[in-house]
Amino acid sequence: MKILILGSGGREHALAWAVKRSQRVSEVVCAPGNGGIAEIARCLPVDLKDVAAMVRLVEAEQPALTIVGPEVPLSLGIVDALQERGLRVFGPTRAAAMLESSKGFAKRFLQRHNIPTANYAVCATAAEIERDIDFFYPPIVVKADGLHAGKGVIICESRHAAIETAEELLSGRLLGAKESHVIFEEFLEGDEISFLCLSDGKHVAPLVPAQDHKRIGEGDTGPNTGGMGVYSTDAMLEPAMTEWILRHIAEPTVRGMAEEGTPFIGVLYCGLMMTARGPEVLEFNARFGDPETQAILLRLESDLVDALEACIDGRLAETELRWSPGASACVVASSSGYPGSYQNGFPITGLAAAARVPGVQVFHAGSSRSANGQILTAGGRVLGVTAAAPTLEEALARAYEAMELIHFEGIYYRHDIGHRALKKRP
Ligand code: AMP
Ligand code: GLY
Numbered sequence: 389m390k391i392l393i394l395g396s397g398g399r400e401h402a403l404a405w406a407v408k409r410s411q412r413v414s415e416v417v418c419a420p421g422n423g424g425i426a427e428i429a430r431c432l433p434v435d436l437k438d439v440a441a442m443v444r445l446v447e448a449e450q451p452a453l454t455i456v457g458p459e460v461p462l463s464l465g466i467v468d469a470l471q472e473r474g475l476r477v478f479g480p481t482r483a484a485a486m487l488e489s490s491k492g493f494a495k496r497f498l499q500r501h502n503i504p505t506a507n508y509a510v511c512a513t514a515a516e517i518e519r520d521i522d523f524f525y526p527p528i529v530v531k532a533d534g535l536h537a538g539k540g541v542i543i544c545e546s547r548h549a550a551i552e553t554a555e556e557l558l559s560g561r562l563l564g565a566k567e568s569h570v571i572f573e574e575f576l577e578g579d580e581i582s583f584l585c586l587s588d589g590k591h592v593a594p595l596v597p598a599q600d601h602k603r604i605g606e607g608d609t610g611p612n613t614g615g616m617g618v619y620s621t622d623a624m625l626e627p628a629m630t631e632w633i634l635r636h637i638a639e640p641t642v643r644g645m646a647e648e649g650t651p652f653i654g655v656l657y658c659g660l661m662m663t664a665r666g667p668e669v670l671e672f673n674a675r676f677g678d679p680e681t682q683a684i685l686l687r688l689e690s691d692l693v694d695a696l697e698a699c700i701d702g703r704l705a706e707t708e709l710r711w712s713p714g715a716s717a718c719v720v721a722s723s724s725g726y727p728g729s730y731q732n733g734f735p736i737t738g739l740a741a742a743a744r745v746p747g748v749q750v751f752h753a754g755s756s757r758s759a760n761g762q763i764l765t766a767g768g769r770v771l772g773v774t775a776a777a778p779t780l781e782e783a784l785a786r787a788y789e790a791m792e793l794i795h796f797e798g799i800y801y802r803h804d805i806g807h808r809a810l811k812k813r814p
Contacts, residue, residue, distance in 0.1 A: 395457025424752025
């Protein structure tokens with residue numbers, strides 16, 4: 389089989405690595421890919437915002453299966469466009485991807501189906517903002533309706549700040565583009581868990597859970613990022629809690645989408661807050677998480693391509709996912725200045741030595757390859773140094789051992805990935 393992956397980040401590097409391990413896969417093509425992906429797949433340029441260009445590429449390549457990594461092409465309807473032409477693709481349709489691309493849609497959907505989530509209001513005008521703000525006590529969570537790569541959520545410490553933020557989202561002053569709707573939300577407290585499932589439109593199969601570290605600074609301080617590291621262990625969720633989340637969140641979501649005529653086929657990523665009154669949905673993503681996927685796929689023992697095909701063909705109930713017991717961790721190396729502005733083009737050294745540390749895979753998030761084969765930095769998040777081991781302590785030790793061998797100008801990474809799990813141990 390020839391597989392084509394759309395995307396260019398660490399998630400897509402991990403997907404390319406995982407599908408390459410399948411006995412059934414003879415070739416992997418990635419568009420546009422990055423410097424690390426180019427070592428295991430043929431990379432072709434494409435604009436992930438241009439549906440017609442992506443369709444032309446897939447038609448020219450004729451892969452047996454296309455896998456869509458990021459949210460933007462999903463929200464633009466790449467899956468619908470490929471399906472209309474009879475091309476086999478893994479991912480949700482545009483209508484199903486609205487669980488991620490419109491937070492207002494997701495909140496109303498959750499309420500319609502009695503799925504636990506924070507109380508909220510959706511506002512389209514200044515008058516609605518004035519009317520609804522008094523239902524909330526600070527801190528008040530203010531969210532843009534649309535996709536903003538993690539920058540569309542602002543936590544406000546006062547009523548006044550929340551009104552101002554909401555109005556700036558509507559006017560376009562805050563994020564550049566005007567938002568049609570803003571959402572106020574009750575502030576939830578607890579541990580966050582990334583609970584990802586495969587869905588074939590009827591059934592769900594959970595992947596191993598993961599915990600992301602969104603803040604740039606150690607001790608979870610500073611601004612939010614796309615994710616600075618993640619870990620996954622079996623101990624993160626008791627089996628009874630996994631069952632509860634499946635019964636009350638993941639299954640009702642997939643059932644509700646099917647009932648509404650927009651079945652969800654793909655990866656349903658439930659961003660959960662484990663609150664005092666139980667797990668509640670913070671957000672949905674309609675795709676694999678980044679960097680969750682890097683840590684999760686390192687633990688997958690069964691064939692990823694079989695599992696994705698089972699989703700497309702409605703056979704997920706008969707498919708078994710097998711996982712290595714123990715733990716994995718991914719530590720992200722970022723460019724100095726990220727999540728603000730940063731410089732690209734610095735040579736990265738030590739990659740080969742890092743890859744020789746047992747249990748380690750170095751996934752590239754933002755890298756490029758120069759004409760003479762040198763790997764250069766080309767993004768805010770540059771690498772995800774990922775390791776699996778029988779325990780979380782060992783997985784982290786391996787990831788950090790490998791990280792210390794890697795260098796580029798301005799390299800930054802958090803030294804405390806997994807600290808929350810380790811602290812809880814008696
Ligand atoms: P989202 O893009 O909706 O996942 O939000 C990004 C981050 O904002 C989440 O991972 C949480 O850390 C935080 N967040 C979102 N909604 C809430 C909420 N209702 N209460 C507390 N924190 C939240
Ligand atoms: N790690 C969060 C995300 O993929 O959106």
